[in-house]
Amino acid sequence: MSLKPYEEVLEAYDPALGLEVHVELNTASKMFCGCSTEFGAAPNTHTCPVCLGLPGALPVVNAKAVESVIRIGLALNCSIATWCRFARKNYFYPDMPKNFQTSQYDEPICFDGWTEVEVDGVTYRVEIERVHMEEDAGKLTHIGGSTGRIQGADHSLLDYNRAGVPLMEIVTKPVLGTGAAAPKVARAYMTQLRELLRALGVSDVRMEQGSLRCDANVSLAPKGSDVLGTRTETKNVNSLRSVERALTYEIQRQGEVLAAGGRVLQETRHWHEDAGHTSPGRSKEQAEDYRYFPEPDLVPIAPAAEWVEELRGTLPEPPAQRRRRLVAEWGFTELELRDVIGSGSLDLIADTVDAGASPAAARKWWSGDLARRANAAGVELEEIGITPAQVAELQSLIEDGTINDKLARQVIDGVLAGEGSPAEVVEARGLAVVSDDGALAEAVDAAIAANPEVADRIRGGKVQAAGALIGQVMKAMRGQADAARVRELIMERLG
Amino acid sequence: MSALLQSSAAELGRAMASGQVSSREVTQAHLDRIHAVDGDVRAFLHVDAERALAAADAVDARRAAGAELGPLAGVPIAIKDIFCMTGAPTTVGSRILEGWQPPYNATVTQRVLDAGLVVLGKTNLDEFAMGSSTENSGYFTTHNPWDRDRIPGGSGGGSAAALAAFEAPLALGTDTGGSIRQPASVTGTVGVKPTYGGTSRYGVVAMASSLDQPGPCGRTVLDTALLHQVIAGWDPMDSTSINAPVPDVVGAARRADVSGLRLGVVRELGGEGYEPGVEQRFREAVDALAAAGAEIVEVSCPNFRYALGAYYLIMPSEVSSNLARFDAMRYGLRVGDDGSHSAEEVMALTRGAGFGAEVKRRIIIGTYALSSGYYDAYYGSAQKARTLIAGDFEAAFETCDALLSPSTPTTAFRIGERTDDPLAMYAADLCTIPSNMAGNAAGSFPCGLADGLPVGLQVMAPVLADDRVYAVGAALERELAARWGGVLTDRLWARQNGGEQ
Numbered sequence: 001m002s003l004k005p006y007e008e009v010l011e012a013y014d015p016a017l018g019l020e021v022h023v024e025l026n027t028a029s030k031m032f033c034g035c036s037t038e039f040g041a042a043p044n045t046h047t048c049p050v051c052l053g054l055p056g057a058l059p060v061v062n063a064k065a066v067e068s069v070i071r072i073g074l075a076l077n078c079s080i081a082t083w084c085r086f087a088r089k090n091y092f093y094p095d096m097p098k099n100f101q102t103s104q105y106d107e108p109i110c111f112d113g114w115t116e117v118e119v120d121g122v123t124y125r126v127e128i129e130r131v132h133m134e135e136d137a138g139k140l141t142h143i144g145g146s147t148g149r150i151q152g153a154d155h156s157l158l159d160y161n162r163a164g165v166p167l168m169e170i171v172t173k174p175v176l177g178t179g180a181a182a183p184k185v186a187r188a189y190m191t192q193l194r195e196l197l198r199a200l201g202v203s204d205v206r207m208e209q210g211s212l213r214c215d216a217n218v219s220l221a222p223k224g225s226d227v228l229g230t231r232t233e234t235k236n237v238n239s240l241r242s243v244e245r246a247l248t249y250e251i252q253r254q255g256e257v258l259a260a261g262g263r264v265l266q267e268t269r270h271w272h273e274d275a276g277h278t279s280p281g282r283s284k285e286q287a288e289d290y291r292y293f294p295e296p297d298l299v300p301i302a303p304a305a306e307w308v309e310e311l312r313g314t315l316p317e318p319p320a321q322r323r324r325r326l327v328a329e330w331g332f333t334e335l336e337l338r339d340v341i342g343s344g345s346l347d348l349i350a351d352t353v354d355a356g357a358s359p360a361a362a363r364k365w366w367s368g369d370l371a372r373r374a375n376a377a378g379v380e381l382e383e384i385g386i387t388p389a390q391v392a393e394l395q396s397l398i399e400d401g402t403i404n405d406k407l408a409r410q411v412i413d414g415v416l417a418g419e420g421s422p423a424e425v426v427e428a429r430g431l432a433v434v435s436d437d438g439a440l441a442e443a444v445d446a447a448i449a450a451n452p453e454v455a456d457r458i459r460g461g462k463v464q465a466a467g468a469l470i471g472q473v474m475k476a477m478r479g480q481a482d483a484a485r486v487r488e489l490i491m492e493r494l495g
Numbered sequence: 496m497s498a499l500l501q502s503s504a505a506e507l508g509r510a511m512a513s514g515q516v517s518s519r520e521v522t523q524a525h526l527d528r529i530h531a532v533d534g535d536v537r538a539f540l541h542v543d544a545e546r547a548l549a550a551a552d553a554v555d556a557r558r559a560a561g562a563e564l565g566p567l568a569g570v571p572i573a574i575k576d577i578f579c580m581t582g583a584p585t586t587v588g589s590r591i592l593e594g595w596q597p598p599y600n601a602t603v604t605q606r607v608l609d610a611g612l613v614v615l616g617k618t619n620l621d622e623f624a625m626g627s628s629t630e631n632s633g634y635f636t637t638h639n640p641w642d643r644d645r646i647p648g649g650s651g652g653g654s655a656a657a658l659a660a661f662e663a664p665l666a667l668g669t670d671t672g673g674s675i676r677q678p679a680s681v682t683g684t685v686g687v688k689p690t691y692g693g694t695s696r697y698g699v700v701a702m703a704s705s706l707d708q709p710g711p712c713g714r715t716v717l718d719t720a721l722l723h724q725v726i727a728g729w730d731p732m733d734s735t736s737i738n739a740p741v742p743d744v745v746g747a748a749r750r751a752d753v754s755g756l757r758l759g760v761v762r763e764l765g766g767e768g769y770e771p772g773v774e775q776r777f778r779e780a781v782d783a784l785a786a787a788g789a790e791i792v793e794v795s796c797p798n799f800r801y802a803l804g805a806y807y808l809i810m811p812s813e814v815s816s817n818l819a820r821f822d823a824m825r826y827g828l829r830v831g832d833d834g835s836h837s838a839e840e841v842m843a844l845t846r847g848a849g850f851g852a853e854v855k856r857r858i859i860i861g862t863y864a865l866s867s868g869y870y871d872a873y874y875g876s877a878q879k880a881r882t883l884i885a886g887d888f889e890a891a892f893e894t895c896d897a898l899l900s901p902s903t904p905t906t907a908f909r910i911g912e913r914t915d916d917p918l919a920m921y922a923a924d925l926c927t928i929p930s931n932m933a934g935n936a937a938g939s940f941p942c943g944l945a946d947g948l949p950v951g952l953q954v955m956a957p958v959l960a961d962d963r964v965y966a967v968g969a970a971l972e973r974e975l976a977a978r979w980g981g982v983l984t985d986r987l988w989a990r991q992n993g994g995e996q
Contacts, residue, residue, distance in 0.1 A: 049599050053820045055592065055700040056579045056601060058733050088816050090865070094838050099819035156838070158824070291865035293874060296704035296813055298734050 002256060006248060007180070009220070009255030015182040016228050017175040017247070018217035019126075021193060023168045023203045024136060024210065025068050030164035031135040032059030032102065037166070039209055043159035051164035053097030058297050061086075065133060065166040066109070067311060068202040070303060072168060073110025073131045074312050075196055083302045084109050086133070086295035091288060094156070095138040097163050103134035105292040109301065115196075116320055117188040121338060124185050127173040138163040174228060182218065183247035190214060190243050191344050192319050198347065199316035207239050208383065216247050219264070220254045229254075230264040234278050236271045239380055240344060246271040249278060326350065330359035336367075343371045344381050351388035357395040365391050369409065373416070385416045394422040406479055407431045433482045437489070440473070440481060444489045447472040458494040466490050499524040501988055504664040504718040508566045511558070518551035518558075518569030522613050525571045529615065529662045537637045538647075538657040540576045541584055542616035547571065550613045557611070567721055568611030573663035575654045576617035577624055578709070579698040580604045587700045588620040588650075590633040591849025592827045601698025602733065603667065603709045603726045610725045615663055618653030622851045623818065624674050624702045626650050627923035630914050631853045638910070639682060641948055641987060645907040648678030648923075654712050655682040659984055665722050666712040671702050672806055673903070673927025675710045676939035680902035680951025683941045683983040685719045685968065686712045688927075690958045691934030692737035695730030703813035704735075706806075706931045714984045716940065716969040720748035723961070739959060747962035751969035754788030758967065759895035761955075763799045764926045769904045772945025777901045780942035780952045783974040784899075784967065794895055796887035798880065802929045803921060805880035808864050808873050809932075815861030818854065821846065856917065885933040892957045897967055900926045902939035902951030926953055936961040940968040941983035942975065949983060 030037055033050035049057040070080055087105035113128035139162050144154025170193070178185045194205045194212060205212045219231035232254070234246050249271075254264050269278040317325070323346070327337050330353070340346050345366035352362035366381065370391075374381040394411055397403045403411060403426060414425030426432055434440060447469045448455045457465045466487060473486045499507070499521050510516045526544045533539055554569040574580065577587050579597035586592045600608070607614070621631035629637040629652035637652045639645040640659040647656040654666035655678030668675035670688035679686030687710050694709045701707060711722035724745050729738040760781060765774060785791050823829040823845035824838070831844035850858070864873035891898055903923050913919045930937035935958050939951040952971060956963035976982060 049597075049698075052825060054579075054597065054599070054826070055585070055587070055595075055820070056597070056696075056698040057599075058697050060732060060734050090816050090819060092819065092822065092839070092842060094822075094824045097820065097825065099822055100816050289867045291816070291862065291867070291870075293812060293816070293865055293870070296735075297701075 003249070003252040004255040004259055006252055009251055010180040012223060013220040013229075013255060013258070014176070014179065014223055014225075015251050016219045016221060016231070017172070017178060017182050017186055018231065019170075019172045019175075019186060019189060020215040020217070020233075021170045021190070022213040022215075023072075023170065023197060023205070024212070025065050025166040025168060026201075026203050026211075027062055027064045027068065027166050029062060031062050031065055031133070031166040032164055035164065039211075041161055043157070044161060046161040047163070051097065052160055053099075059102060059295075061298060061301065062166060066301060066303070068166075068200070069109055069131060069133050069168050070308060071200055071311050071315060072170070072197065072202060073113060074308070075200060075315050075318070076110070076113040076115050076128045076131065076170070078110035078113030078128055078131055080303060080308050081107060081109050081111065081301075082305070083107075083300055085300045086298045087292045088295050090291040093137070094158060095140050095163070097138065097160060101134060101137065102295055102298070104132035108132035109303075115189070115192065117185060117192050118320075118323075118338075118341065119181050119184045119188050121334070122181070124175070124178055124181070124188075126175050126185075126189050129171045129173045131168060131170045134167045134169060136162050136165040136167045182251065183244040186216060186247050187240050187244040188341070190240055191341070194240075195347055196316075196319055207380070210238075213238070214243055216243055216250070218247055218250050218254070220251065220258060230266050232264065232267055232269050232278075234269045234271050235281065236273075238273065241378070241380070242271060242273050245276060246278060249276065253278065330363075332359065332363065336363060339367050343367050345371065348382060348388050348391075352391045355389045355392035357392040361395045362388075362391065365395070369412065373412075385418070386412065390415055390422055397422055397426060401482065402426060402432050404433055404483070407433065431480060434477055434480050437485070440477075440486060440489055443473045443476045443481070444469070444486060444493065446476065448490070448493060455494055458490070463491075466494075497992065500528055500661040501985070502664065503715045504567060504570045504713060505715070505721060507570050507664060508568065508721075511569045512564070512566075518554045518613060519548060521569065522547050522551035522571050522615070525615055525663055528660075532660050533662060535638060535643060536640055536656050536660045536662070537635050538618050538653045538660060538662055539573070539616045540586060540588070540619050540634060540653065543583060543614075546582065547613050547615050554611045554613065565610045565725070567665070567725060570612055570665060571615050571663050572607060572612045572722075573615050573618045573654055573657040573666040574604065574607070575620055575651050575666070575668050577620060577669055577700050578604045578667060579700070580614070580617070583617060585617070585700065586634070587624070588622040588629075588632040588634065589849065589851070589854070590828060591821045591845065593633075595827050597698070599698060602695035602730045604698060606726050607667070612665070612725070618651070618657055618666065620653055620674075621650035622854050623700070623814070624650035624669060624671055624707075625814070625853050625857055627673070627677055627920050628908075628910070628913070629653060630910065631851055633851055636910055639907045640991075641683065642907065645909055645948070646681070648681040648903075648907065650674040651678045651686070651712065655679055655684050655686065658682065658684045658712060658714050659987060661984075661988060664714065665718060667709065667722075667726070668712045669699055669702075669707055669709050670927070670931065671706045671708075672810065672931050673924035675712060676927045676937060676951070676953060677903045677923055679712060679939040680953075681907035681949060683944075683949030683987065684712060684714050685716055685938065685940055686710065687719055687723060687938035687961070687964060688930060688936065689723065689727060689961050690737070690936045691931075692735050693741070693936070693959070693961060694727050695733040695736050697730055697732040701813075701817040703810040704817060705813060706810060708931070715982055716751075716965060716972045717745070717748045719938075720744040720965045723965075727961075737959070742959060742962035744962050744965045747966040748969045750966065751973045752788075753784055753967055753970040755790075756788075756896045756963070756967070757790045757792060757894065758784060759792050759794035759891055759898045761799070761891075761898050761900045762793055762795045763797065764900035768922065768925070769901060770906060770945065773901050773903075773905060773950050776943040776945055776950040777952055780971055780975070781899060784971055787970045787974050789967070789970070792895065794891045794898065796884075796891055796898075796929070798883040798887045799929050801880040802884055802932055803925055805877040805884070806924075806928045806932060807860070807921065808877035809881065811857040811861030812864045812874050813861065814854075814857045815865065818850075818858060821849065853917070881932045884929050888929070888933045888935055888955070888957070896956070897960075897963050898955040899967075900953045900955070902926060902953040906945050906948035906950060930955050934958060936964050938964040938968055940971050942971065943983070944986075
């Protein structure tokens with residue numbers, strides 16, 4: 001379908017955001033049994049009577065998961081329930097061993113929180129409605145058919161390794177007043193959430209592995225109206241980039257529908273990363289009745305106030321405070337910091353600094369060359385294929401003169417191609433800068449001999465003409481010459 | 496031979512401990528008895544003689560080696576086919592689980608095995624424990640050994656009939672609304688529903704999670720207490736199990752002391768709908784307890800009248816969710832998997848074919864009761880009624896140590912008599928349901944015959960006062976045995992085997 005230009009939509013409508021984020025916790029065992037949560041094991045090997053929903057099996061709550069969720073709630077400034085229960089969400093689907101999901105309904109463990117995110121120097125407050133615990137479902141693989149989706153599939157395979165893995169859902173209240181920045185605010189919120197969850201150490205937060213998932217809701221209301229429009233819920237948003245892209249698309253799509261006098265359908269939509277659009281999924285006009293009721297196989301959870309306070313003491317530095325501290329420590333300008341946050345490289349820079357690089361150098365690589373490469377490749381910066389420790393190593397190779405900036409880019413090529421650490425790439429590709437006078441002098445003499453008229457001009461005092469000779473030498477040395485030393489050698493001979 | 500069958504579990508345990516008889520002999524005698532009578536009684540869904548004898552031999556060998564064994568080691572037991580046990584099918588009386596063999600043991604099964612009890616087989620029940628007669632079993636109906644044209648009660652009719660038919664001296668049951676106590680009542684045996692959380696539900700196929708409770712069944716109070724002691728106690732695999740010491744049920748059963756106890760007769764559990772013969776035997780039993788030294792008072796529990804209605808909302812609600820897992824995807828029956836049906840259709844076809852009418856009725860009622868817009872009116876109101884019922888118990892236990900009532904309003908009815916009238920069937924649990932709703936301990940004890948059929952007296956005690964149930968039951972048993980010259984089932988033995996004694 002045709003899309004309305006983004007700016008035009010935003011002239012007429014105010015978007016309201018809502019983000020439902022699922023986070024797989026990194027506890028060693030599942031939510032209600034002792035099975036391992038390890039990713040990537042052979043299908044159906046991390047299962048037991050409980051997570052397979054065998055007749056008679058009963059759940060037991062993973063205390064570590066409860067602790068993790070309370071810490072997340074506290075970090076998001078939530079109130080912690082003094083008493084709450086699990087509830088059963090009933091619906092039939094083959095990936096659900098019990099055909100109900102043990103979740104929380106009207107009694108979430110954490111509620112009424114908030115956090116603040118920053119986009120282009122403006123701070124937006126995101127209100128958190130609730131954070132609750134639940135269990136993940138198994139994984140269906142559809143065999144046959146062309147799309148890999150259930151339609152047209154010949155048969156489906158089930159892997160229950162993921163069934164029962166602890167999940168947490170963080171739900172925002174409608175986020176209003178973000179205007180054209182809405183998709184960026186959503187991305188900033190996800191970025192910050194990921195940073196926070198990582199700092200808390202409660203999740204691997206790998207979007208591509210599904211340990212961090214986002215359902216992005218958005219609706220449009222005519223400017224000035226205080227009534228929310230009809231929202232859509234977009235699923236399959238599997239990266240920070242796609243959060244922003246999917247919401248931008250949905251705003252444009254809804255804008256087009258409304259401009260044409262149509263009605264936005266309340267529905268679930270599916271984001272297609274490659275094609276860059278959403279398509280309709282399940283309609284929510286006839287909302288499914290999940291027949292929630294309190295889970296009778298589990299006893300209520302009543303976290304003691306002292307325990308909650310103890311957990312509060314384990315919280316990492318809040319993101320905003322951490323940012324302020326790092327700016328001060330690193331000496332970045334506000335503008336530089338904004339770039340850093342925008343490119344999602346704050347944690348990477350911090351880790352690179354921890355690995356020994358200077359803040360300026362770390363920022364230069366992550367916000368510069370590496371950010372451009374990630375963008376071009378369409379991947380998250382942290383998934384680009386080089387670690388903070390490797391970037392620090394690269395920088396130290398530059399600083400000790402082993403390589404120069406130009407060679408460093410070739411070293412990055414090698415690291416990204418899986419050829420090993422920066423030092424190994426330098427070694428394997430033979431990229432070290434040559435400052436051995438013997439080899440350099442030979443090349444300089446050859447360049448002078450080949451360019452007598454240039455040599456004459458230098459002898460005549462035109463020092464800037466040395467550049468041409470340096471270029472010749474560098475070319476001959478395939479870029480691996482120490483340029484400063486080459487200049488010295490030329491001037492020794494012709495100066 | 497017949498002496499082995501007639502003996503109590505406690506006596507068998509002692510005889511084996513002193514070397515008078517081996518577990519193999521005891522086990523073989525019961526297997527022979529099953530072979531002889533179960534064609535008529537039909538108490539068992541599954542009997543594994545080889546396994547039972549191997550288990551008996553193992554106990555005998557351990558005893559010969561001088562191992563320290565418990566009081567029930569080597570004693571045979573029948574297990575209601577709702578407890579998961581490896582190496583044998585667990586059907587829960589349903590075609591949907593026909594042939595399914597669990598890969599794990601229920602905690603209660605494990606404790607029974609660990610105590611050296613010898614499992615004879617799995618007993619019949621109403622499908623998914625839903626019924627009061629075993630007529631809802633997906634396989635066949637069990638017959639009451641007192642009168643084979645009559646029902647043995649339900650859902651645990653198979654376990655109760657196995658006891659009354661002397662096919663086993665001990666049995667396991669589960670009680671959601673009376674499934675241990677009502678069968679005990681109509682077969683003249685003993686059955687106790689422990690305090691909710693007193694025994695583990697892990698590995699017991701769920702009907703209604705907040706009501707289900709495994710419990711012991713026997714022909715004598717002491718036997719039942721000994722089995723209670725074996726199976727009870729905290730289980731980390733069941734979050735609703737109580738982490739507290741098991742009440743001294745065996746001591747209470749041995750002492751049989753009610754002197755100084757104040758027992759309250761519940762006014763609301765009697766009158767209209769109760770057979771005169773049942774009320775007569777009940778009054779005599781209460782008098783016997785008074786003679787044993789108990790003080791008898793009358794108490795009122797006005798909210799008990801909401802129990803049946805509330806139960807038939809809460810129980811089906813949980814049923815509708817608990818039974819959702821039977822969908823042909825992972826285990827059990829699978830219908831329509833011929834390549835022409837979707838997974839969703841296979842689920843529907845399987846559930847349509849595998850579940851019986853009563854199970855479907857409860858799933859439908861429960862699904863309706865939990866539906867958006869009806870939840871508050873049905874499930875929500877029922878939970879409020881549940882709180883009121885618990886309040887009645889609390890108030891009554893402020894003035895009484897235990898409460899008394901008939902176990903069920905009638906003696907065993909005829910097979911087929913109530914199958915077309917679900918409400919009449921549900922009424923069999925009128926007296927037993929309140930204790931499931933409140934979670935307190937309760938048991939049924941024989942108190943005589945009315946028109947030749949057993950009548951039961953129910954004792955209800957506070958949460959975690961299971962020992963009081965046994966104290967009252969044992970005192971009644973002692974008083975009545977003095978008059979009858981034995982427990983009630985001894986009269987059945989005499990009737991069936993006249994002169995053989």
